[in-house]
Amino acid sequence: xxxxxxxxxxxxxxxxxxxxxxxxxxxxxxxxxxxxxxxxxxxxxxxxxxxxxxxxxxxxxxxxxxxxxxxxxxxxxxxxxxxxxxxxxxxxxxxxxxxxxxxxxxxxxxxxxxxxxxxxxxxxxxxxxxxxxxxxxxxxxxxxxxxxxxxxxxxxxxxxxxxxxxxxxxxxxxxxxxxxxxxxxxx
Numbered sequence: 001x002x003x004x005x006x007x008x009x010x011x012x013x014x015x016x017x018x019x020x021x022x023x024x025x026x027x028x029x030x031x032x033x034x035x036x037x038x039x040x041x042x043x044x045x046x047x048x049x050x051x052x053x054x055x056x057x058x059x060x061x062x063x064x065x066x067x068x069x070x071x072x073x074x075x076x077x078x079x080x081x082x083x084x085x086x087x088x089x090x091x092x093x094x095x096x097x098x099x100x101x102x103x104x105x106x107x108x109x110x111x112x113x114x115x116x117x118x119x120x121x122x123x124x125x126x127x128x129x130x131x132x133x134x135x136x137x138x139x140x141x142x143x144x145x146x147x148x149x150x151x152x153x154x155x156x157x158x159x160x161x162x163x164x165x166x167x168x169x170x171x172x173x174x175x176x177x178x179x180x181x182x183x184x185x186x187x
Contacts, residue, residue, distance in 0.1 A: 074172050086109045
């Protein structure tokens with residue numbers, strides 16, 4: 001709970017050394033850090049969320065677009081508002097293991113995601129990429145997924161740099177609906 005700013009910082013027991021900084025706590029991130037929604041092993045039957053998402057409704061799975069080979073889904077732990085991933089339905093870990101059809105559709109849905117994010121939120125730029133393998137930073141290394149992270153001028157403010165906190169102004173369900181409505185038609 002945030003309190004109005006006062007000249008004296010509120011004293012709280014157990015939060016570290018008292019200083020002049022106010023703290024914005026994000027305990028929901030701890031679930032991810034501790035492994036929530038992460039598979040128990042490398043197989044498709046080991047609790048892989050990317051294998052279970054397609055069986056859910058678009059709203060429950062945060063799916064934005066379903067293709068024949070791949071789908072676009074919001075990241076449950078986003079770096080920025082609108083952060084989504086393009087994921088093959090097939091449980092495959094390495095980019096070199098994709099079929100030509102999967103590769104082509106992954107590229108096409110990435111282009112469509114960029115168009116939808118520009119239309120819906122006026123994104124100025126994007127970070128697009130994959131982390132291949134746990135040592136490269138893949139949180140779920142056993143199922144390939146390409147990140148599409150929208151960026152805006154000034155979106156790297158002091159909060160992530162100093163406070164290690166992301167400010168997300170919209171609920172994921174609302175972001176999913178907005179992007180699904182903005183997705184290019186006829187594709």
